[in-house]
Amino acid sequence: MSWIHEDDMSRLIVRGIADETMRGIYMATAPNPVSQEDFMRALRRALGVPVGLPASEWMVRFGAHYVMRTDPELILYGRYCVSKRLKEEGFEFKYPGIDSAFVALCGD
Numbered sequence: 001m002s003w004i005h006e007d008d009m010s011r012l013i014v015r016g017i018a019d020e021t022m023r024g025i026y027m028a029t030a031p032n033p034v035s036q037e038d039f040m041r042a043l044r045r046a047l048g049v050p051v052g053l054p055a056s057e058w059m060v061r062f063g064a065h066y067v068m069r070t071d072p073e074l075i076l077y078g079r080y081c082v083s084k085r086l087k088e089e090g091f092e093f094k095y096p097g098i099d100s101a102f103v104a105l106c107g108d
Contacts, residue, residue: 001036001078002029005095005104012091027083031096036078039098046102 004012009028016022034042044052055063057076064072083091095101 001039002027002033002081003039003098003101004028004030005093005101007104008093008095011094012086015091022089026085027081029081029083030093030098030101031082031087032098033078033080033082034098036076042098042102043106045099046106 008030012026012028016026040052044050060076061072064070064074095104
């Protein structure tokens with residue numbers, strides 16, 4: 001799944017306002033997408049939660065459809081997007097990896 005730390009998103013918005021050469025559509029995602037499993041594992045590590053209870057596929061499909069009103073495929077498989085334009089234009093992410101992003105958000 002694709003993700004971005006709030007500080008990098010804020011910096012990207014400020015840059016988009018200040019830099020007149022930025023035109024068109026940009027993918028605002030960190031350069032390293034991760035699987036849902038790796039995302040949750042990194043979040044648990046940052047929060048100090050040793051074990052996570054798995055959700056079976058039928059639970060995710062039911063919850064996504066009836067509770068969240070979204071496509072279950074987004075939760076089960078995610079979308080892997082990387083911003084080629086940001087890389088080409090030299091945008092440097094403060095948090096390119098999920099572990100450092102969660103540590104910054106959740107504390108040590």
